[in-house]
Amino acid sequence: MKNHAADLAARFNTRVATSFIGRIFRLEGSSHSKEIDGTTFLKEVRAGATTFAAMTYIIAVNASILSQTGGPCVCDETNRIDCDKIDSYVMCKEEVRRDLVTATSAIAGLASLVFGLFTNLPIALAPGMGLNAYFAFQVVGYNGSGSIPYGVALTAVFAEGLIFVFLALTGMRQWLVKLIPSTIKSATGAGIGLFLTEIGLSYGSGIGAITGGFNATPLAIAGCPVERINPDTQIRDTAVTYFPHTPEGDSRFELFRKVVSINPMKHTLNALDWNVGQHGTQFALALFTFLYVDIIDATATMFSMVRFCGVVDNRDGDFPRSTLAYCCDAISISISALFGCSPVTAFIESGAGIAEGGRTGLTAMTTGFLFLLSIVFGPIFSSVPPWATGPALILVGCMMARQITEINWRYIGDTLPSFVVIAFVPFSYSVAYGIIAGMFLYTALNLMISLTVRLSGGRLEPDNYDMKEYWTWKAPGRKPWFVRAFRNATYSAKDTHESSPQTFDSHGGLDYYLVEAPVVP
Known part of the structure; x- marks a missing residue:
C-alpha cells in the first residue's frame, strides 16, 4: 500500500x-x-503548509495588537483608559478585532499568492511583528492615545507602500539597506524583539506577568485570593473565563459557536484619513520609521531566505527577480493599509517551509491559499484570548533577539550605538526613538574617533580600533537598473560600429529585459 x-x-x-x-x-x-x-509539486505544497503552520499565530496576534488602538471607534474620555469602562466602546473594539482577524488572513493570503506567482520564491508575506506593535502602541496608542489617529496612521502606511514601489523600481531600496551599518541593523532587530517580549508579558495584550496578572489571566482556575475573584469572569456552563457573562462575553460566545463564518470588515476596510495636515510632524516621523524599519526588516529577511535557498548571485549579491520581489512587497503594504492593517513584510518563518524542501513560488502560493481559507474559520481565530497570544509574542521576541549575537561587541564605536538602540526601543516604548538615538550616536561617536585618529597621526586610537566594522557610503554590489540602462544607452551610442551579440540579465523579472553593457576596456 x-x-x-x-x-x-x-x-x-x-x-x-x-x-x-x-x-x-x-x-x-x-x-x-x-x-x-529536487523540486516536485507535492513537496512544494507540503512546504507551504509547513510555513502556514509556523505563521498561523499572526492571525490572532496581529488582530489582538492592532485592536488595542480602538481602530476608528470613538471615545471622548480625556483619560483613554476610561474608555474601557464604556460598554459601547468595548463592543466596538471587539468588532474591530474580528475585522482585523479577517483583514490579517486576507492580506497575508493575497500578498503570499501574488509574491509566489510573480517571483517564484518560497517566501510568505503577512503583517509584520514589530511594526504592528509600533503602529499600535506608539503611533496610534492604546485606545487612540498616541500622536496620530488610526486613519491617519493607515494613510502613512499606504504612502509608505507607494514610496517603496518607487525605491524598488529605481533600485534605491537595495542601495539604501546596504548603506545602514550592519551593527545598527542587528541592534534594531534585537530591540524590537525585546519590545515584543515586553508586550507579551504585559497586561491586556499578553499574559499579564508584569502588572495586573490576576486580571489578565484566568488564574482563578489554579487558585486565586478571594478578594481578587471577579464573579463575571468565573467558569460558567458554556466556557471558561474568556466568555464571561457580560454583553461582550456573550457576543464572543455567540461568534465562537458559529465555528465557520466570514466576518465582513465593517470598521477597518478603507478607513484611511487623508487629513494629515494637522499631524504633519508626527505623520512624517511615523512614515520615516515605517520606511526605515521596513527597509531593514523586509530586505534583510528576503536576503536571508533566498540565501537559505541557495539562489543568491555571488557576483553582485543580488537574487533572482529581486525588483519584482520588492515591488510585490511594496504593493502589498499599500493594500494592507486599505484593509486596516500595519505594513506587510516577508516572514522569517518562511524558513520552516524552505527547510521542508520548498524552493519555488508554489510554496508561497500554498501558504497564501491556506491563509485565504482561514478567513472562513474566523470565529475560531477571533476567540483566541490575549493570554494565549502572549507566549507567541515572547517566542517571536526571543527569535528576533538572537540578532544580538551579530553585533560587533569588540569595538566601542559599534558596541555603544547598538546598545543604545537595544535599550531605547523597549524602555522608551518606541522603535523610532531607539533608531534615531542609535544612528545619531553612531554618527557622532565614529566621527569624533575618526577625527582624533587622523589629527593624532594614528597615535590616539581606542581599543580594538582595527576590529571596527567596515562601512562606506559607496554601497557594494550591482548598481540600480536605471544606472545600468543609462550606461547601456551610452555604450550603444559609442559602439554602434561594433557588432556584438546582446546578452540578457539572468535575474529575470523587470531586470530581465535590460541589455547588459558590453565590456569596455
Missing part, C-alpha cells in the same frame, strides 16, 4: 511537472532551461 501511494505521488508529480504549471515554476522535469533540481 505504501509503495502504491508513493507511485501515485510520483506519477502525479511528473504529470504536474510536464504541464504549464511545471514550466511556470521551473519544477524538475519541466524541461525549462533553468529548472530547479
